[in-house]
Amino acid sequence: MATPMVAGWLKFAKEIEGIVLDIAGVLYDSGDGDGVPIPGSIEAVNRLKASGVPVRFCTNATETTRVNLVAKLNRIGFSLEPNEVFPPAPAVCQILKERGLRPHLLVADDCKPDLAGVEQHDPTCVVIGDAAHGFTYDSMNKAFQALMQMEKPLLISMGQGKYYLETDGLKLDCGPFMKALEYACSLEAEIVGKPSKTFFDAVLKDIGISSDKALMIGDDVVSDVGGAQACGMRALLVRTGKYRPTDEKHPTVTPDGVVDNLQQAVELFLSCRDK
Amino acid sequence: MQCSAPSLRMFKSSKVCTVLIDLSGTLHIEDYAIPGAVNALNRLRRKVNVKFVTNTTKESRRVLHERLHSLGFDIEKSEIFTSLSAARSYVDTHKIRPLLMLEKEAMEDFEGVGTSDPNAVVIGLAPSCFNYSKMNEAFRMLLDGSTLIGIHKARYLKKKDGLYLGPGPFVHALEYATGTQAVVLGKPEKAFFLEALQEFSCPPDQAVMIGDDVIDDVGGAQKCGMLGILVQTAFSWIPGKFCYRSLIPAVATPTYTAISTPTQL
Numbered sequence: 001m002a003t004p005m006v007a008g009w010l011k012f013a014k015e016i017e018g019i020v021l022d023i024a025g026v027l028y029d030s031g032d033g034d035g036v037p038i039p040g041s042i043e044a045v046n047r048l049k050a051s052g053v054p055v056r057f058c059t060n061a062t063e064t065t066r067v068n069l070v071a072k073l074n075r076i077g078f079s080l081e082p083n084e085v086f087p088p089a090p091a092v093c094q095i096l097k098e099r100g101l102r103p104h105l106l107v108a109d110d111c112k113p114d115l116a117g118v119e120q121h122d123p124t125c126v127v128i129g130d131a132a133h134g135f136t137y138d139s140m141n142k143a144f145q146a147l148m149q150m151e152k153p154l155l156i157s158m159g160q161g162k163y164y165l166e167t168d169g170l171k172l173d174c175g176p177f178m179k180a181l182e183y184a185c186s187l188e189a190e191i192v193g194k195p196s197k198t199f200f201d202a203v204l205k206d207i208g209i210s211s212d213k214a215l216m217i218g219d220d221v222v223s224d225v226g227g228a229q230a231c232g233m234r235a236l237l238v239r240t241g242k243y244r245p246t247d248e249k250h251p252t253v254t255p256d257g258v259v260d261n262l263q264q265a266v267e268l269f270l271s272c273r274d275k
Numbered sequence: 276m277q278c279s280a281p282s283l284r285m286f287k288s289s290k291v292c293t294v295l296i297d298l299s300g301t302l303h304i305e306d307y308a309i310p311g312a313v314n315a316l317n318r319l320r321r322k323v324n325v326k327f328v329t330n331t332t333k334e335s336r337r338v339l340h341e342r343l344h345s346l347g348f349d350i351e352k353s354e355i356f357t358s359l360s361a362a363r364s365y366v367d368t369h370k371i372r373p374l375l376m377l378e379k380e381a382m383e384d385f386e387g388v389g390t391s392d393p394n395a396v397v398i399g400l401a402p403s404c405f406n407y408s409k410m411n412e413a414f415r416m417l418l419d420g421s422t423l424i425g426i427h428k429a430r431y432l433k434k435k436d437g438l439y440l441g442p443g444p445f446v447h448a449l450e451y452a453t454g455t456q457a458v459v460l461g462k463p464e465k466a467f468f469l470e471a472l473q474e475f476s477c478p479p480d481q482a483v484m485i486g487d488d489v490i491d492d493v494g495g496a497q498k499c500g501m502l503g504i505l506v507q508t509a510f511s512w513i514p515g516k517f518c519y520r521s522l523i524p525a526v527a528t529p530t531y532t533a534i535s536t537p538t539q540l
Contacts, residue, residue: 135410137402141440144431148438162452163414172407172414176452180444184430 009257012234013272016215018207019048020200020228023059023069023085024164025219025241026262027078030063031167034072038240040263042077048266049079051273054207057085058200058216060159060193060223062129062174064110066090086203088158088193089114092127095192101154103127104146106177108134125154128181128189130164130174140180147185155181159193161223165242194220195227204231217265219243226253236265291323293477295468295496297486298329298339298355300433301506307435308346316348324475328468328484330358330427330461330491332399332442335383356471358461359384362397362426364470365460373397373424374416376404395422396449398457400432400442410445417453427461429491462488463495 024030027045028037048055057080061069066089070082089111096103096118104123105115108131115127126143147153161173178189193199204211211232218224219241228235237247237255240262248258259265296302302312319325327350331339336359340352359377363384366373374393375385378401396413398404417423429441446457461467472482479500486492486506493503 133407135407137405137440140405140444144440144444145437162454170415170418171411172448172452176410176414176448179451180440180448183447184440184444186430 009234009236010268010272013215013269015213016053016234016269017213018054018056018204018209018215019269020056020058020203020214020216020233021045021262022194022216022218022220022224022241023057023073024061025243026217026238027057027073028076029165029167029241030061034076036167037076037078038261040261044262044266045078045080047270051270054209055084056203056207058194058203059085059087060130060161060173061164062087062089062111062114062158063108063132065114068110086199086206087114088199089129091199091202092156092158092192093118095156096125096127101125101156103156104143106134106139106143107131107158124150124152125156126181127156127158128174128178129158130161131177132171135172135177140177144181144184147181147187153185153187155185155187155189157189157191157193159223160189160191160195161220163242165219170242194218194223195230197227197231200228200231200233204233215269217259217262221247221250221253221255225255226250229253229256238262238265290481291483291502293324293326293472293475293482294319295326295328295471295482295484295501297484297488297492298327298343299331300487301485301492302327302348303343303346304433305435306342306346308348313347313349324477325354326471326474327355328357328462328471329355330429330441332357332359332362332381332401332426332461333378334380336360337383338380357384358427358467359399361460361467361470362399362424363388365424365458366395366397371395371397371422371424374413374421375399376401376409376413378403393421395424397424397426398442398446398449399426400429405440405445410448413449414452417449417455423449423453423455423457425457425459427464427491428457428459429461429488433487462486462491463498465495465499468496468499468501 027041028035066082066085066087070080070085073080093115102119102124104126107129111129123146126147157178160175162175163170164173182189204214214233216228216233216235219238221237225235225237234256236257236259239260336355336357339355343350359381366388372389372393373395375397377399381399396416425446428443428446430443431438431441450457483502484492484496485504489505493505496503
C-alpha cells in the first residue's frame with residue numbers, strides 16, 4: 001500500500017546510480033538459527049541486481065564475520081558476495097592498524113576473526129560491538145577497568161544502535177552498552193559504522209558515485225536514514241525490522257520516503273525508471 | 276597531611292549542627308576501617324548531630340550496620356540512611372509494583388512489597404542482574420510503559436583491588452535505549468540530603484557533608500546549600516594510572532579538601 005510520501009521520492013529515482021541496503025530488518029530478521037528472510041526481500045535484491053543498478057549492503061551487525069554473515073544469508077536464499085557487504089569490523093581492523101592501536105575487545109566471539117592480526121596486549125583502546133550475551137557485568141567491568149588504566153582512554157564503538165529486532169522480539173544493541181561505558185568513564189566514543197560519514201563514504205567510493213546519486217534503504221531512522229541523509233544521500237525508511245510507528249514522527253529525521261518493505265521500494269523504484 | 280583553603284578556622288566557627296557522613300571510602304573500605312576514623316567519629320558526636328548516608332545498594336541496612344559495628348564504629352542502625360531506604364519509601368508512597376534488579380542481600384529492605392505484574396524497574400548495584408537477558412527484560416518492560424527508577428547513578432565504586440562499575444552506567448544504558456529519563460533517588464539528588472536532615476530539623480546551611488565522591492557527595496550537598504568536604508582517603512588504594520583529581524574542576528569545588536578523614540576536625 002503506497003503512502004503519500006512515496007510519490008515524492010520517486011521524482012529522483014531516475015537520478016539514482018547506486019543503492020545501499022541495510023541488512024537486518026530490511027533483508028531478513030536475525031534470530032533462530034540463520035534467521036528468516038523478510039517476505040519479498042530475496043526477489044527484490046535479485047531484481048535490483050538484474051536491473052544493472054550497483055547494489056551494496058551496509059550493516060552494523062557484528063555478531064559474526066563478514067564471510068559468515070554472507071554465508072548465512074546465502075543459506076536462507078540470498079545471493080551475496082563478501083565484497084558487496086560492508087560491516088564495521090573490517091573497517092575497525094584497518095583503523096587499528098593505521099593508528100597503531102591495541103584493542104581490548106568487547107565483541108561477539110564469532111566476530112573476533114575479523115579483528116585479528118592486531119596486538120591485544122597492554123591495550124590502548126576498547127572496541128565494542130553487539131556482543132549480545134557477551135555483555136555481562138564482568139565483561140563490561142573489564143572493559144571499564146581497561147579504559148580507566150589508559151593514558152588516553154579511547155572507546156571505539158561499531159555503531160550506536162539502541163536495539164534491533166530478532167525473531168523473538170526487540171533486543172538491546174551495542175549502543176546502550178557503549179553509552180554505559182561513556183557514562184562510567186566520562187568520555188565520548190568514536191563510532192565506526194552507520195551513521196558515521198566516513199563509513200558511508202567508503203561504500204560510495206566503492207561504487208564510484210557521489211552521495212547525491214545514492215539511495216539508502218534501512219529500518220533504523222537515526223543510523224540508516226539520518227546517517228545517510230547527513231552525507232547527502234537520499235534515504236527511505238522501511239516498516240519492517242526494528243521500525244516503530246513513532247519513527248515516522250522523529251524530531252530530527254524526516255525520511256525522503258517511507259515504504260512498507262524492501263519489495264515495495266524496489267517495485268516502485270524500478271517501475272519509475274522503466275517509464 | 277594538609278588541608279587546602281578555605282581555612283580550618285572558618286569551618287570551625289560556622290554554626291554547624293549536623294554532619295552527614297558517607298560510609299564506603301570515607302569511614303571504611305570494605306572490611307577495613309580507615310585509620311583514625313573511629314576516634315574522629317567519637318569526637319564529632321560530642322559536638323554535632325551525625326547521620327550516615329550511603330548509596331550502597333548491595334546490602335541491607337542491617338548488614339551494613341553489622342559490618343560497621345564489627346569494625347569498631349559505635350553506630351545505631353537508625354542512624355544509617357541509605358538510598359535503598361529512600362527507594363523503599365518511594366515505592367510505598369507511589370504504590371509501585373517493582374521488578375527489583377537488586378542483589379539478594381538488599382532484597383531484605385523490600386520485604387512486603389508486591390512484585391507480581393510489575394509496572395516499574397528498580398535498579399540498584401546488582402552485578403548478577405546486569406547480564407543481557409535481564410537487561411532485555413527490563414528494556415522491554417520500559418518500552419511497554421513501565422517507569423525506570425535508579426536507586427542511584429554512581430558511575431563506579433572503589434574496592435581494595437580497584438574500580439568497579441556502579442549501577443549508573445546500566446541505568447544510563449536503559450535511558451538511552453528507551454529515550455526516557457530515570458527517577459533517581461540517592462546521592463547527589465537534593466531530596467536525598469533533605470530527607471536525611473529532616474530528623475534534626477536542620478537547615479542545609481547549618482549542615483556539612485563529608486565524603487569521598489566529589490560529584491555525589493560534595494557536589495550534591497552543595498546544591499542543597501550545605502558545606503561539602505572532600506576526603507581523598509581512597510586515593511592511595513587505587514592502583515594504575517587513574518587520576519581521581521581530574522574530575523574535581525569539572526563539577527564541584529569542595530569547600531575544604533582533606534587528605535585523610537575527619538581526623539583533622
